[in-house]
Amino acid sequence: MKKIGFIGAFEKTDLIIYIAKILTEIGKRVLMIDTTILQKARYIIPCIAPTKFYVTEYEKIDVAVGFEDLESLKLYLEDLESNYDIILIDIDSYEAFDKFQLMNAEKLYFVTAFDSFSLKKGIEIIGTMREKVKMKKVLFEREIIEDNNQYLNLLSLTYPIEWDKKITYFPYEQGDFTAIIENQRVTKIKLRNLSEQYRDSLFVLAQEIAPDKKTSEFKRALKNL
Numbered sequence: 001m002k003k004i005g006f007i008g009a010f011e012k013t014d015l016i017i018y019i020a021k022i023l024t025e026i027g028k029r030v031l032m033i034d035t036t037i038l039q040k041a042r043y044i045i046p047c048i049a050p051t052k053f054y055v056t057e058y059e060k061i062d063v064a065v066g067f068e069d070l071e072s073l074k075l076y077l078e079d080l081e082s083n084y085d086i087i088l089i090d091i092d093s094y095e096a097f098d099k100f101q102l103m104n105a106e107k108l109y110f111v112t113a114f115d116s117f118s119l120k121k122g123i124e125i126i127g128t129m130r131e132k133v134k135m136k137k138v139l140f141e142r143e144i145i146e147d148n149n150q151y152l153n154l155l156s157l158t159y160p161i162e163w164d165k166k167i168t169y170f171p172y173e174q175g176d177f178t179a180i181i182e183n184q185r186v187t188k189i190k191l192r193n194l195s196e197q198y199r200d201s202l203f204v205l206a207q208e209i210a211p212d213k214k215t216s217e218f219k220r221a222l223k224n225l
Helices: 013-025 070-077 094-099 117-126 147-153 174-186 196-209 215-224
Strands: 002-006 030-034 056-057 061-065 086-091 107-111 133-141 160-173
Touching: 002 030, 002 117, 013 030, 013 061, 013 086, 013 174, 056 094, 094 117, 107 117, 107 196, 117 133, 133 147, 133 196, 160 196, 196 215
Parallel strands: 002 086, 002 107, 030 061, 030 086, 107 133, 133 160
Antiparallel strands: 056 061
């Protein structure tokens, strides 16, 4: 079972859901865990009888909400490791990073835009880490501006972070937000209305998370979605 962490203060619930959907489409058993303070998954993913903490199924993706640490989730599910191939964890605090044992994650992604809150709050999260970790940047911006990337490097210079040389960019476009909001409204995961760049970036991340699958399988999954 692979643990994949998505870290940062930027809103990333929909991003993780879309990656999870691609992974289930290629045959992976996926659990998404929302550990964030606002627990947005509680409000955009339908659940018949939500309680303080629960696991619900949404378009072949299992979604866990309200659990305080990995051990309590293991007790709830009884056999977490054999039930899933991949778990995707949404993190917006160092406490959750620690409690969900992300130090031994297969991959870690730092997700941010360049508004002051997302960037500085995200940096605050990784600034409290006690051990050196390797992360890949997932950056949301209207245009690819190297100065922004260099500013992020500067802010994180004294922190125990080793940045992956590769960066995945997502467009910060009104059309994508409109498609995302429509998906939330109808409670369906439809990727065909997203921009080509957004879909391409989803493709890149999904392939990194499941490198054992062929490129043709990902292309077929995206076509179906």
